[in-house]
Amino acid sequence: MNRALTLDDSLLAGIALAAGLLAAFLSRGLLRWLAKHAKRTKWGGDDVLVDALRTVVPWAAIAAGAAAAAAVLPLTRALQRTANQSLTVLLIFVVTLSAARVVAELVRSVTHSRSGVAGSATIFVNITRILVLAIGFLVVLQTLGISIAPLLTALGVGGLAVALALQDTLANLFAGIHILASKTVQPGDYIKLSSGEEGYVEDINWRQTTVRALSNNLIVIPNGQLAKANMTNFMRPEQQLTILVQVGVAYDSDLEHVEKVTTDVVAEVMTEISGAVPDHEPAVRFHTFGDSRIGFTVILGVGEFSDQYRIKHEFIKRLHKRYRAEGIRIPAPARNVTLQQGAVPSIPHQRTGDGLAADPAFGG
Numbered sequence: 001m002n003r004a005l006t007l008d009d010s011l012l013a014g015i016a017l018a019a020g021l022l023a024a025f026l027s028r029g030l031l032r033w034l035a036k037h038a039k040r041t042k043w044g045g046d047d048v049l050v051d052a053l054r055t056v057v058p059w060a061a062i063a064a065g066a067a068a069a070a071a072v073l074p075l076t077r078a079l080q081r082t083a084n085q086s087l088t089v090l091l092i093f094v095v096t097l098s099a100a101r102v103v104a105e106l107v108r109s110v111t112h113s114r115s116g117v118a119g120s121a122t123i124f125v126n127i128t129r130i131l132v133l134a135i136g137f138l139v140v141l142q143t144l145g146i147s148i149a150p151l152l153t154a155l156g157v158g159g160l161a162v163a164l165a166l167q168d169t170l171a172n173l174f175a176g177i178h179i180l181a182s183k184t185v186q187p188g189d190y191i192k193l194s195s196g197e198e199g200y201v202e203d204i205n206w207r208q209t210t211v212r213a214l215s216n217n218l219i220v221i222p223n224g225q226l227a228k229a230n231m232t233n234f235m236r237p238e239q240q241l242t243i244l245v246q247v248g249v250a251y252d253s254d255l256e257h258v259e260k261v262t263t264d265v266v267a268e269v270m271t272e273i274s275g276a277v278p279d280h281e282p283a284v285r286f287h288t289f290g291d292s293r294i295g296f297t298v299i300l301g302v303g304e305f306s307d308q309y310r311i312k313h314e315f316i317k318r319l320h321k322r323y324r325a326e327g328i329r330i331p332a333p334a335r336n337v338t339l340q341q342g343a344v345p346s347i348p349h350q351r352t353g354d355g356l357a358a359d360p361a362f363g364g
Helices: 007-038 045-072 077-113 122-143 149-165 167-182 223-228 255-272 307-326
Strands: 190-193 198-204 208-212 218-222 231-233 241-249 283-289 294-302
Touching (some): 007 045, 167 208, 241 255, 255 294, 255 307, 294 307
Antiparallel strands (some): 190 198, 241 294
16 A cells, blocks of 8 residues: 555554454453363363363463464555564464374373373374474465475485484384384283393383382483393283292191181281282192192282282291191201211312322322
């Protein structure tokens, strides 16, 4: 436009800006009210959506008011286009950040609510956030009139070079994705590697897996190494497991009585000790005629891997006390050594300085 700015133009522009600000204020109050009601629902996704809208809608109202104000002002076409373009970029930027947060929170909410999916694994959250931000960046470039085709071509060539330079990093990234997708290891599982490391999986991120040992120390394992290692997962397919305790009694013991007493102690431990499995059926299995005892195995049920130490501790104490009360002996290993009278121990021949064998009986 070539006409001069008038009072009516300024008034209309001010009304447009005021309308945008008022709409932003009212929408924010409405969304605050919706957020209170969303917190009452069981699903956490509506909380995330309302929280994102509380950011996007007010900014969209402000941008719309600013765009309306620019439209009524006598601006040149170039200036009008620049203003609209700037407001569009601002709105895309706000929407992209909100969308990235919404998608990341929804992914985190899904991983928390579904069994068998990593509840605290940050790798999925980070990947989805980066993807949304990258798409928003490309949309901004397209809005500014910058062709993204050469950029994508350059990124493809550069990505190949980066992939060759970061083979180990990318191997850890894809190993982490494979571990989580296959559901062999998830945060919260207790694992033990063939190399000796063991503990609870705290988190699996884009590069490494963090394991907390029973000593409360953190063990950092690269995802590539974890994917290649022989590993025992004590939480899958079930968290409950059985443990074996080896016991032995004297040969003169009444095995029926031993079995009954041991079964009673197992049932007592299973019902009274925290971490045990109350419905576990007591099991005693005799298996060996040893040198000084009859050996058998007691099978105990525990809720999870770390509970076994406390349950073993209580079971052995109570079993030892009950055996003493019932007169059941747990013999110590014994060896009988017989010495024959008059036997002469053999003495190895020694080499003398002249190379001849010297016999101690002749004083040589």
